[in-house]
Amino acid sequence: SRSIPFYATATRMPQPGIRTIPQRYCVYMTFDLAAGAVARSLQVLLARWSAAIAQLQAGKTVGSVVPAAGTGAGQDTGEALDLGPASLTVTVGLGPGVFGDRFGLAGHRPATLAELPALPSDRLDPALTGGDLSLQACADDPQVAYHAIRDLARIARGTATVRWTVLGFGRASAGPDQTTPRNLFGFKDGTRNVSTDADYAKWVQAGTDQGWMAGGTYQIARKIQMNIEIWDADDVADQQKIFGRTKVDGSPLSGGHEHTTPDFAVKDAAGASKIDARSHIALAAHENNDGVKILRRPYNYTDGLNQYGQLDAGLLFLTYTNDPDNFVRLQRRLGASDLLNEYIAHVGSAVFAVPPAPAAGSYIGEALFA
Ligand code: HEM
DSSP states (O other): OOOOOOSBSSTTOOOTTSSSOOOSEEEEEEEEEOTTOOHHHHHHHHHHHHHHHHHHHTTOOSSOSSOTTSOSOOSSOOTTTTSOOTTOEEEEEEOGGGGSGGGTOGGGOOTTOSOOOOOTTBOOOGGGBOOSEEEEEEESSHHHHHHHHHHHHHHHTTTEEEEEEEEEEEEOOOOTTOOOOBOTTSSBOOSSOOOSHHHHHHHTSOOSSSGGGTTOEEEEEEEEEEOHHHHHTSOHHHHHHHHTBOTTTOOBTTSSOTTSOOOTTOBOTTSOBSSOTTSHHHHHSGGGTTTOOOEEOOEEEEEEEOTTSSEEEEEEEEEEESOHHHHHHHHHHHHHHOGGGGGEEEEEEEEEEEOOOOBTTOOTTGGGGO
């Protein structure tokens, strides 16, 4: 199975797991820094995580599975032995809490990094919200992704505690030349996404008000619950109106095929817009948002059944942008009028600065401690 390099091979490279062609599975976890953690403990954790991630992405263990002494706990938990690297990437994010006075890093806080404001569609559960650090592990084998998160969480013990986590089982976005997959509402997801270098440089790569972030970006994670049973009872024509696209082939309701550019002005015989102005794509498209684009890299998730015996499932919406405010502006528009709102609720949320990939011999965020 394929191995994706962890260390940067050029300057200003994003961490793996952002522009990487989306793998099939994702495990996402956020952490709180422990009350007693100091700048030095954060620094050591980032250095240890970086070294471990480099090993894991190469398909290796993070130390011995069986201690040399023959007794005691192993360093690596062992469940990924023989599975290969499986295209694993682990992406590390630093939350707003890292840049408080507590670690002496306030002067390094990027101007655009702050907790997200309250947003329409928020039904946030505090237990699924926030975090000082995030790890996004994606792989083509779910056990490889899980193992990475589990062993990285072990390394964090004493310095950071787990806050919330989501297991994503189906990619819901496509890279170039990749077939567009479907979300749990049965629609193709990821058709119109950031894909060109120019769009990436303009809309995803962070600005340089903080030199250490050059080549980095911002990650916003939203755990979005989808009311599956109610959706499944809805008229398919109404479902198509909600997204502004056909269900089977994903073409815009203005006509053409999946990759035809939607025409938001075209009207039907009765004079109504073929793509409803309150449809998800009409509200989210860059043509109707001052050109704003965000890189979407979501995964489907399920938590089994909820307390009412209904399917508890949705979308782990992972997105990358050069300014979290791009997401905020889009979500304000969607939250105010999107026809989709009746069927979804945002239950989890967090925002992180994602430093660039480190060069070999360095580690994520090293420049913060220079
Ligand atoms: C497009 C589903 C949440 C931003 C789409 C499409 C689908 C979809 C099916 C059309 C295909 C495509 O171009 O990828 C969903 C579902 C959501 C969700 C099921 C929640 C459960 C969000 C959120 C945002 C967002 C929270 C941003 C705040 C976008 C954007 C597009 C898009 C920017 C591309 C629009 C275009 O340029 O045509 N989404 N989405 N989506 N969505 Fe979402």
